[in-house]
Each structure stands twice: as C-alpha cells, then as structure tokens.
Amino acid sequence: MTSKFDKAHWLAFLLPAALLAGAYVSQYAGGLFPCEMCWWQRYPHFAAVAITLIAFGVGNKGYRKALVALAALAIATSGLIGGFHAGVEYGFWEGLTACTATISGSGDDLLKSIMNAPLVRCDVAPWTLFGISLAGYNFLLSFGGAMLILAMIWRSKKI
Structure with missing residues (x-):
C-alpha cells in the first residue's frame, strides 16, 4: 500500500519531469523557442x-x-x-528590459533598439490554449501542484 507521503514524493518527481518534457517537446517538435524567462522557469524544475x-x-x-518539501518549494x-511571466505576456506589468523590446525614439535609437532586441521576446505569448499561455x-x-x-506531506502522519 502506498502512503500519502510516497504519492507526494512521486508527484514531486513526476510533475517537474513532465513539465520539462513538455517544454522540450514544444521547443524541438513544436518550434516554440524559449525566451529568457522561460529558461528561468525550467531551472527550479531541474532542481526539483x-x-x-x-x-x-x-x-x-x-x-x-524535508527533501520532498524542498522540491515542492522549487516547483512553487x-x-x-x-x-x-504570464503577467508580462498579458500586459499586466512590464517585464525586464533585457527580455522585452520597445521601439521608440530617434533613428539611431530605433536602430539600436532593433539590433539589441531579444530573438525571442518575453512579452509575447507564442502559444495559447483557452487564452492561457504556456x-x-x-x-x-x-504552483497548484506544489501546494x-x-x-x-502535511497530512501524512506516518511516513
């Protein structure tokens, strides 16, 4: 019989592994290349x-x-x-300037802005389903899985 804690442990392993697999499939099979913030989201999953x-x-x-709880915090x-990142994509707030592109100013500023623009912008969702981005x-x-x-873990009285 599997305990609640064993289920939590497996979930803490399988959830980030599945999300990383999905990210790489969308990248290599779907052509959705990650922006800088997309990479930031992958690092805690690797750690978990x-x-x-x-x-x-x-x-x-x-x-x-304790280790499984730490993994859950990494997933969160x-x-x-x-x-x-989703808030940046939906325009709720501004992203980091290194990851977004705005075009304004004089001709020289315009050229600099174009030349320094990231290849994959963080403020544009390349794919959505039901209005929700990746x-x-x-x-x-x-976040839901981590909670x-x-x-x-909290409810498992005995390990």
Missing part, C-alpha cells in the same frame, strides 16, 4: 527533479520528507516565475 532523485536514495525518513518557485499553464500546474505536494 534532482532533489527528489536524491530523496529516493535517502534512508532517513525525516530527511526524505517555477510556478511563481511563470505567473510573473507560462500561465506553468503557473497553474506548478498539493505540501498538503500531502
């Missing part, structure tokens, strides 16, 4: 996968629980970055 793999090998149940971090889905799945994992 590594942490949960380490936790599978840890014998001490208290340390294992990716979700929060995704939420910020960054928005990352926010929903990662579920933490709740499952």
